[in-house]
Amino acid sequence: MSVHSAALISTEDLARRLGAPGLRVFDCTTYLKPRPEGGYNAESGHANYDKGHIPGAAYLDLGSELSDTSSKLRFTLPPLDVLTPAFAAKGIGHGTFVVLYSHASPVWASRIWWMLRAIGFDDAALLDGGLDKWKAEKRPLSSEPSSYPPATLTLRARPGIFVDKEEVKAAIGDKGALTLNALSHEQHKGTGGVTYGRPGRIAGSSCVPAASLLGPDKALKPIAELRAAFEGVGAAPDKRVLVYCGGGIAATLDAFVLTAILGHKNVSVYDNSMQEWSNDASLPMETG
Secondary structure: OOOOOOOOOHHHHHHHOOOOOEEEEEOOOOOEEOOOOOOOOEEEEEHHHHEEEEEEEEOOOOHHOOOOOOOOOOOOOOHHHHHHHHHHHHHOOOOOOOEEOOOOOHHHHHHHHHHHHHOOOEEEEEEEHHHHHHHOOOOOOOOOOOOOOOOOOOOOOOOOOOOOOOHHHHHOOOEEEEEEEOOOOOHHHHOOOOOOOOOOEOOOOOEEEEEOOOOOOOOEEOHHHOOOOOOHHOOOOOOEEEEEEEOOOOOHHHHHHHHOOOOOOOOEOOHHHHHOOOOOOOOOOOOO
């Protein structure tokens, strides 16, 4: 059975709706380039957007426009009362339906979706398969830059959508909570892949890699497979699930699937994730 959710839109459905009055389409791509000494360099996807994007789509620059630039850590969530007008200035607001996509990985689009959720905006969907599937199907592309008129957007803050290290620490050993790593199994075990500081995982955490949720066409796997992946690590619907990754990006794809596809009601993302946790020696980690 394929995945059906109000928060997921197919390439076919989006192609049919392009140009609709309230539709707001955004390319959310950022690129991460691994550094030899560990971690990543982040590159804006704007140059790639300029070469070819879905017709009418505007570009959202997560790193420079929608992150807290005063934070020493990358992609830190800004205060919600700062984030809300930033989204409104881009044309996201009451009476609009927002479609988010990215290139190479959907995690950039899911990060923006999760941020919109935090401010209480729910009329947003991910493009299933992203730009990769759109291009593979030979659908039209445009190199004309687009933007939308500013909109009106009211903050309806949802506490607990994002959590900090104290809340993650408090959940260790809590039978009613499950901490979940969205990085690769080798990063989880501390045996390979990019590290952000100390190798390994948050003590007591399980692993469902964000990349494992996607089929070869970058669209989400069938719902039965998604459900099995999370049930396999004990992510029951009645549990509180706290998801983390390297910097709070990949974690949002796990969180999106749990919330928008599988109907979980109590899911949080650890905003600064391993870039913060693994560099604080007081916080417990495990390997193996």
